[in-house]
Amino acid sequence: MKLYNTMTKQYEELVPLDGETIKMYACGPTVYDYFHVGNARCFVVFDFLRRYLEYRGYKVNFTQNFTDIDDKMIKRANEEGTTVKDVAEKYIAEYFTDAKGLGVRPATNHPRATENIDEIIDIVKTLVDSGYAYAVKPDDSKDDYDVYFRTRKFKGYGKLSHKDIDDLISGARIDVADIKEDPLDFAVWKATKPGEPYWASPWGNGRPGWHIECSAMSKKYLGNNIDIHAGGEDLAFPHHENEIAQSESYNDCKGCADTTFTKMWLHNAYILTDGQKMSKSGISFKVRDVAKVYGYEAIRFFIISAHYRSPVNYCVEAMNQAKASVERFHTCEDNLNFRIKVAKEMGTRNINDEELKLLEGFAGRKTQMCEALDYDFNTADGIAAIFELTRDINKALSNEDLSLEFLEKAKEIYMELITLFGFEIKASENADEDAEIDALVAQRAEAKKAKDWATADKIRDDLKARGIVIEDTPQGAKWKRA
Ligand SMILES: [Zn+2]
Known part of the structure; x- marks a missing residue:
C-alpha cells in the first residue's frame, strides 16, 4: 500500500518499522465542545485507514489522544461555572457517542494529557538539561517558570511544512513584552496563572504546552519511532512541526540510533462551507445536530466518498445525496437477505x-x-x-x-x-417491533391466501399508519420503514 507522505511529498510504500505492527498516532480533539463535521473527517478517515490496514492483515496500534487541558478548556469551565475536569469528562463521553454513531471504533489507546503529566515533565526536563529548552520567569514576583523550546537549535525545523526558518523569522509576530530568546521559540511548559489548574514541576507550578502533550503520549504508547502520524492539514504547522522538533531532539538526547520521530505524515484536507473552513468557533455544524437531520451514516458517507486530501464542500445537496446512497446500499443488502x-x-x-x-x-x-x-x-x-x-x-x-x-x-x-x-444495516434497536411486524406480514399473507381481502387490507393499512410500507414481490411480501 502506498500513502502520500507530506514530509517527502512522495507516495511511499507502507512497511512497518518493526516488520509487524503499524504504530499510528492521530491528534485527537480538545474536549471543550461537541465536535463538528470538519473535525469528524479526521476521526472517520484515520479510523477507516486503521480498519483497512487490519483488513489487509497488518497489526495496528492506533493511539488518539484527548487534549483535556488548554485555554479553551479553561474558558469553557469558567463559562459553565464548573471544573476543567468536568468539562473534559462530559465532552469525552459525548465524543464517544458521536464516534460510535459515525462507525468510528475506539482507538487502541485514548490517553489524556492530564494523565501523562509525569511523562511530559520527563521530556521537558531532558530538553532543558541538554539546552534544547530553557526556563524563564514570566512574573518576577513568583517562582513559577515558563519553559520554551529553542527552535533554532533544532536543525530540521520547517522540514514537514516545507518552511524556511529565515522566512518564519521575518514573519513571526514579535511581542514587545516577549520574554523569549527568539520569537520562534514556543512554550513546552507554562507557569500557572490565577484560577487555572496546575501541576508541580521542577519549574514551579504550571501546565504543559499543547505540542509537548502529543510528543509525550506518542512516545509513551508507541515508542520513539512511529510509522504514521496523522491529523488535519491545519496541524502541520506549527503543531506537528513543533512535535517533530521536541521528539527528535529528545531522541537525540537519548542517543537513539534513528532519531526520526515519524516515518510517514498524513494530513487530511478541510471540509468547507461556502468555500470557508469549518471550525468549532466560526461556522459550526455539530455532528450531533447534523445527525438528527441526515443520520450518522450519511455523514460517514459524505466524508468517505471524497479522497481525504481533497477539500470538500458541505452542503444540503451533498448530504441528501449521501443519505440516498446509504439507502441504496441498505436496499441491496435487504434484497439479498429477502431472496x-x-x-x-x-x-x-x-x-x-x-x-x-x-x-x-x-x-x-x-x-x-x-x-x-x-x-x-x-x-x-x-x-x-x-x-x-x-x-x-x-x-x-x-x-x-x-x-x-x-x-x-x-x-x-x-x-x-x-x-x-461501515454501511451495513445496523442491528435494529427495535427487535421486538420487527418480530411483531414480521408476524403481521405473515398473517396478511395467510389472509390473502384465504382470499380474505378485508383482513389483508386492514393489516396493510394499519402498518401504513405506523410508517411501515409493505411491498409485494414475485417472491412474496417484504416490508420496510418509510
Ligand atoms: Zn498533536
Whole structure:
C-alpha cells in the first residue's frame, strides 16, 4: 500500500518499522465542545485507514489522544461555572457517542494529557538539561517558570511544512513584552496563572504546552519511532512541526540510533462551507445536530466518498445525496437477505455457470476497491467500486430464478465490502417491533391466501399508519420503514 507522505511529498510504500505492527498516532480533539463535521473527517478517515490496514492483515496500534487541558478548556469551565475536569469528562463521553454513531471504533489507546503529566515533565526536563529548552520567569514576583523550546537549535525545523526558518523569522509576530530568546521559540511548559489548574514541576507550578502533550503520549504508547502520524492539514504547522522538533531532539538526547520521530505524515484536507473552513468557533455544524437531520451514516458517507486530501464542500445537496446512497446500499443488502430467505423456504437448484461468471465479476469489484484504497487510500474510487457492485447485484436480482448458493456467495462479497466501509444495516434497536411486524406480514399473507381481502387490507393499512410500507414481490411480501 502506498500513502502520500507530506514530509517527502512522495507516495511511499507502507512497511512497518518493526516488520509487524503499524504504530499510528492521530491528534485527537480538545474536549471543550461537541465536535463538528470538519473535525469528524479526521476521526472517520484515520479510523477507516486503521480498519483497512487490519483488513489487509497488518497489526495496528492506533493511539488518539484527548487534549483535556488548554485555554479553551479553561474558558469553557469558567463559562459553565464548573471544573476543567468536568468539562473534559462530559465532552469525552459525548465524543464517544458521536464516534460510535459515525462507525468510528475506539482507538487502541485514548490517553489524556492530564494523565501523562509525569511523562511530559520527563521530556521537558531532558530538553532543558541538554539546552534544547530553557526556563524563564514570566512574573518576577513568583517562582513559577515558563519553559520554551529553542527552535533554532533544532536543525530540521520547517522540514514537514516545507518552511524556511529565515522566512518564519521575518514573519513571526514579535511581542514587545516577549520574554523569549527568539520569537520562534514556543512554550513546552507554562507557569500557572490565577484560577487555572496546575501541576508541580521542577519549574514551579504550571501546565504543559499543547505540542509537548502529543510528543509525550506518542512516545509513551508507541515508542520513539512511529510509522504514521496523522491529523488535519491545519496541524502541520506549527503543531506537528513543533512535535517533530521536541521528539527528535529528545531522541537525540537519548542517543537513539534513528532519531526520526515519524516515518510517514498524513494530513487530511478541510471540509468547507461556502468555500470557508469549518471550525468549532466560526461556522459550526455539530455532528450531533447534523445527525438528527441526515443520520450518522450519511455523514460517514459524505466524508468517505471524497479522497481525504481533497477539500470538500458541505452542503444540503451533498448530504441528501449521501443519505440516498446509504439507502441504496441498505436496499441491496435487504434484497439479498429477502431472496436468500425465500430461496431457503422454496427450495433451490444448484449454482450454474452463468451465476459463477457473475460471481467472478463481483470479485473483480473487490479487487478494484482494494486497488483504489492501496493507492493513497482513495476511498472515493473505493466507494465507486461498491456502487458498481451494487448495480451488478441489483441487475442479477432482476432474474427471479437464482440459486441459494449464488445468492449466499453474492451476499458474502457484498457484506465484506459494505461492512469494511461501515454501511451495513445496523442491528435494529427495535427487535421486538420487527418480530411483531414480521408476524403481521405473515398473517396478511395467510389472509390473502384465504382470499380474505378485508383482513389483508386492514393489516396493510394499519402498518401504513405506523410508517411501515409493505411491498409485494414475485417472491412474496417484504416490508420496510418509510
Ligand atoms: Zn498533536
